[in-house]
Amino acid sequence: MYDLTGKQILVTGASKGIGKAIARQLLRQGAHIGLHYNRSAQGVEELIEEFGAERTLPIQADLEERKHTEALFQVALKQMKNIESVVLNAGIFEPHFIDDPLDSWLKVWQRTIKINLESAGILTKLFLEHFQKKKQGRLIYISSRAALRGETEEYLAYAASKGGLSSLAKTVARSFGKYNIKAFVVAPGFIKTDMAMEAISKIGEEKVLDELALNRLTTPEDIAPLVALLCSGQLDHSTGTTIDINAGSHIR
Numbered sequence: 001m002y003d004l005t006g007k008q009i010l011v012t013g014a015s016k017g018i019g020k021a022i023a024r025q026l027l028r029q030g031a032h033i034g035l036h037y038n039r040s041a042q043g044v045e046e047l048i049e050e051f052g053a054e055r056t057l058p059i060q061a062d063l064e065e066r067k068h069t070e071a072l073f074q075v076a077l078k079q080m081k082n083i084e085s086v087v088l089n090a091g092i093f094e095p096h097f098i099d100d101p102l103d104s105w106l107k108v109w110q111r112t113i114k115i116n117l118e119s120a121g122i123l124t125k126l127f128l129e130h131f132q133k134k135k136q137g138r139l140i141y142i143s144s145r146a147a148l149r150g151e152t153e154e155y156l157a158y159a160a161s162k163g164g165l166s167s168l169a170k171t172v173a174r175s176f177g178k179y180n181i182k183a184f185v186v187a188p189g190f191i192k193t194d195m196a197m198e199a200i201s202k203i204g205e206e207k208v209l210d211e212l213a214l215n216r217l218t219t220p221e222d223i224a225p226l227v228a229l230l231c232s233g234q235l236d237h238s239t240g241t242t243i244d245i246n247a248g249s250h251i252r
């Protein structure tokens with residue numbers, strides 16, 4: 001395990017699923033964590049109880065709202081003086097179908113782009129300004145296999161938002177490397193969380209398993225160690241890279 005003692009890291013969507021597992025792993029390895037959440041305060045309270053208030057900072061923000069997103073940055077910066085890495089994990093998946101009325105189809109599109117991509121864009125812009133002054137920083141984007149392989153029609157907005165994130169990360173890596181700013185993309189396949197369980201049970205767990213090279217579904221705990229390694233700085237010279245964690249369901 002890499003020692004992350006003293007490192008300050010902000011994790012968005014740390015209240016459940018993948019973000020919570022990432023936050024827990026980083027806390028286990030000694031880091032100070034800004035625990036962003038929106039509705040699931042309880043998930044963040046559990047982490048604070050487990051690791052104590054000294055190394056945890058809860059921050060509530062609805063990332064569909066620009067003002068909340070800006071406030072998240074301001075509060076994080078005010079309370080944590082030396083943020084070195086930001087894990088942009090918060091996101092939604094809402095299915096929509098091409099035979100839906102355009103109004104409702106578009107509502108899902110707009111909400112998805114706002115939460116999954118636009119908020120990450122705003123946080124990227126604000127943290128890049130900050131990191132440029134500090135001459136260091138690391139942005140880790142939780143994208144998706146959907147951005148690389150494509151998915152079925154109900155994922156149109158979701159896949160587009162994740163494709164945007166992946167392109168954003170690559171451009172950050174190429175444009176800001178000379179400021180010692182690094183960017184990485186983590187692209188999970190199906191992971192056992194609230195977000196995916198509905199889709200997994202609709203497709204059928206057996207069928208999802210058949211698509212995998214491995215013999216069990218990936219869990220949030222399978223993602224967390226990679227993010228800890230990225231936060232350690234050991235992989236900095238892989239900046240711009242996309243790392244797949246999909247149990248061999250999409251090998252590029």
Ligand SMILES: NC(=O)c1ccc[n+]([C@@H]2O[C@H](COP(=O)([O-])OP(=O)(O)OC[C@H]3O[C@@H](n4cnc5c(N)ncnc54)[C@H](OP(=O)(O)O)[C@@H]3O)[C@@H](O)[C@H]2O)c1
Nearest residue numbers: 013015017018038039040062063090091190191193195196
């Ligand atoms: N599960 C998968 O199969 C899978 C596959 C590929 C990529 N991913 C990506 O991994 C990330 C985490 O997904 P997950 O599976 O862990 O999902 P999850 O269990 O549903 O957790 C989603 C997280 O995002 C936060 N969030 C949702 N809407 C928000 C909003 N409007 N404002 C602020 N925060 C919001 C939630 O906060 P609250 O609960 O506090 O509101 C929660 O912490 C997402 O970006 C997702 O796209 C997941």
